[in-house]
Amino acid sequence: MNRGFVSLSRAMLLGFVRDRTALFFTILFPLMFLALFGGLLKNQGVSRSQVVEVGQVAVLDQLPADAKAEISKVLDVTKMADPAKALDAVRKGDYAAAIEQQGDQVVVRYSAADLVRAGTVRGIMESLVQQSNLALAGTPPRLKLNSEQVEDKSLTAIQFVTPGLLGWAIATGATFGAAMTLVTWREKRILRRLRLSPVSIGSVIGARVGVSIGVALVQTAIFLGVGLLPYFGLKLSSYWWMSIPVILVGTLSFLSIGLLAGAWAKTQEAANVIAQLVVLPMAFLSGSFFPLDSAPKWLQTVAQIFPLRHLNQAMLDVMVRGKGPEAVLPQMGILAGFAIVVTALAAWLFRWDDV
Amino acid sequence: MVSTIEVSEIHKAYGAVKAVDGVSLEVEAGEFFGILGPNGAGKTTTLEIIEGLRQADAGQVRLFGSSPWPRNSAVLPRIGVQLQASSFFERLTAREQIRTFASLYGVGPKKADEMLDVVGLSDKADTRAEKLSGGQMQRLSIACALVHDPELVFLDEPTAALDPQARRNLWDLLRAINTQGRTIVLTTHYMDEAEILCDRVAIMDRGKILQSGPPAELVRGLDAATHIAIETGVLPVEEARRMFDGTVEVDDDGVSLTFVTRTPAPVLATLAERNALRGLSVRGATLEDVFLNLTGREYRA
Structure with missing residues (x-):
């Protein structure tokens, strides 16, 4: 690459760094979402069910210490002496159920207001009663249930949110960067001026690609840096570095979208609108803001056309799900293919001039 | 070369x-x-x-x-x-x-x-x-x-x-x-x-x-008349017309008395003799006249 590449990269980078609006939308705005989602959803999932223990309940009180700890993960037990008061609290919805032992009977009184929670409490109490019965009968249990959590133990909201929002930020930066440069340079006749200078087309394109990749890597560094703060508690899996080549091909595919928008649009405003119309729906349908697992099947199929969907999947795989580097090769292939096809389309639509 | x-x-x-x-x-x-x-x-x-x-x-x-x-x-x-x-x-x-x-x-x-x-x-x-x-x-x-x-x-x-x-x-x-x-x-x-x-x-x-x-060549090639103007009132219009026997176009717009001629030298000499050169301006043809002559005078944006 020659000197034109260096000086054009410098000019583009300075133009970007001095553009407060662009900086805000490519770095600060996505970061605000990260802080918001990462902070708000810190204690995500169904919280423990709160129950009242009226007087003495043997099945609860006589549990061994380790079983007690296990139960306390799902039940928050408060003791109360007065049964009437306890029932009143359940009626008001302060507690999911009131548990009382009357002789050989364990009575669970629940409110119909939250049947799911009431069902959970009933299920737990039933299994406790069964266990006590078996213990009293002296027969050792023949079958044993062994349950394990599917995800890594540390899989909290931040683990999902960081790759998704980073993907969105990169898509915004690369798409808008390419579209705006192309349209602005054409509108201001800089493209024309460059065409009349001995600089090669490769240097011009190379400079834009280089700057966009640089911006994407800075975004990645900032996002991971913020996510790894103890407050958010992001934990990267051992192959997280594989996300860097993934981000590189991802950036290329977003650049191609931007080039296409820039080749097609005549004015900056039009380029802006087109880029926005692509990036925002793409971010929603690619699971950048919320997981798509509960979305209808057809929507998930449609989402496959978006490069961001594949980038998000690949980043999740290697950053937090702990998959090996080879697991993301198919996605990288899709992203590269997308970039090639769309760039070719943009080159076909490309005009040096407005006329 | x-x-x-x-x-x-x-x-x-x-x-x-x-x-x-x-x-x-x-x-x-x-x-x-x-x-x-x-x-x-x-x-x-x-x-x-x-x-x-x-x-x-x-x-x-x-x-x-x-x-x-x-x-x-x-x-x-x-x-x-x-x-x-x-x-x-x-x-x-x-x-x-x-x-x-x-x-x-x-x-x-x-x-x-x-x-x-x-x-x-x-x-x-x-x-x-x-x-x-x-x-x-x-x-x-x-x-x-x-x-x-x-x-x-x-x-x-x-x-x-x-x-x-x-x-x-x-x-x-x-x-x-x-x-x-x-x-x-x-x-x-x-x-x-x-x-x-x-x-x-x-x-x-x-x-x-x-x-x-x-x-300069284009302007000369146009062979346009020279406009000689002096202040109105230095010379009555009638007298000015008589001075050149109608060979020179004379016009007074209330500000300037203008002579339009293709032979400016005798006109200027006569005016100088009469000491009537107050506010004198002599304007030959310009490139603009060449241009207007070539393209026509109609206005085009």
Whole structure:
């Protein structure tokens, strides 16, 4: 690459760094979402069910210490002496159920207001009663249930949110960067001026690609840096570095979208609108803001056309799900293919001039 | 020796509109050449074809003996182009702009800063291009066109939308550049500008060159009457008419008494004898008269 590449990269980078609006939308705005989602959803999932223990309940009180700890993960037990008061609290919805032992009977009184929670409490109490019965009968249990959590133990909201929002930020930066440069340079006749200078087309394109990749890597560094703060508690899996080549091909595919928008649009405003119309729906349908697992099947199929969907999947795989580097090769292939096809389309639509 | 620019019979049509309709011209090294014409005459298209930005439908263009189309990287470093709209990189200062352009040609920052000084923008070096005044912007864009020492410089309406001071300021600069031995091709629709600056002009309208030659020659060729005006009241109109036996057209508009003649010397001599020269002004034909005579007087935007 020659000197034109260096000086054009410098000019583009300075133009970007001095553009407060662009900086805000490519770095600060996505970061605000990260802080918001990462902070708000810190204690995500169904919280423990709160129950009242009226007087003495043997099945609860006589549990061994380790079983007690296990139960306390799902039940928050408060003791109360007065049964009437306890029932009143359940009626008001302060507690999911009131548990009382009357002789050989364990009575669970629940409110119909939250049947799911009431069902959970009933299920737990039933299994406790069964266990006590078996213990009293002296027969050792023949079958044993062994349950394990599917995800890594540390899989909290931040683990999902960081790759998704980073993907969105990169898509915004690369798409808008390419579209705006192309349209602005054409509108201001800089493209024309460059065409009349001995600089090669490769240097011009190379400079834009280089700057966009640089911006994407800075975004990645900032996002991971913020996510790894103890407050958010992001934990990267051992192959997280594989996300860097993934981000590189991802950036290329977003650049191609931007080039296409820039080749097609005549004015900056039009380029802006087109880029926005692509990036925002793409971010929603690619699971950048919320997981798509509960979305209808057809929507998930449609989402496959978006490069961001594949980038998000690949980043999740290697950053937090702990998959090996080879697991993301198919996605990288899709992203590269997308970039090639769309760039070719943009080159076909490309005009040096407005006329 | 080959001419710097040789254009023969170029044509360019956009749909049914013939923007350039058979233009031929030749520019020698060191010449200051002007292409004149009203808006839409085809000046800019002609220039773009010569620069190699567009391909002519027919005809031939030679720049330093070789064709500028398709993009000819042997010719590009030898030409400097100032475009009609000031094309600057966004949010870059004057110094950063010119240094960027300089490096595209492999010219170092020192030379770039010197060029900024030549156009008198050293004190504006740290100002962003979009904050410069119209005249400063034009000077910066000319500096960007000259930073790599081109032999041939194209200027497309460099003084459009400038105030009179900035225009004169720019004229001095352009003359200085030409004196250094550079060839300059300029388009303009200001006749006074072309008359003052250009060695030779071509007057264009509707895609054709109507006439070309040195401005003074074109004016002389027009054989137009001279207008001699003195202050009203110095001489009664009737007496003035009698003095020249009706051979001179005389008119008084209440401000000036005007004599229109093709033989100004005897008129001036007679007026001098009568000591009636108060408020004298003598106006010969200008390039503007040539232009209007050629293109017709009707108004066109």
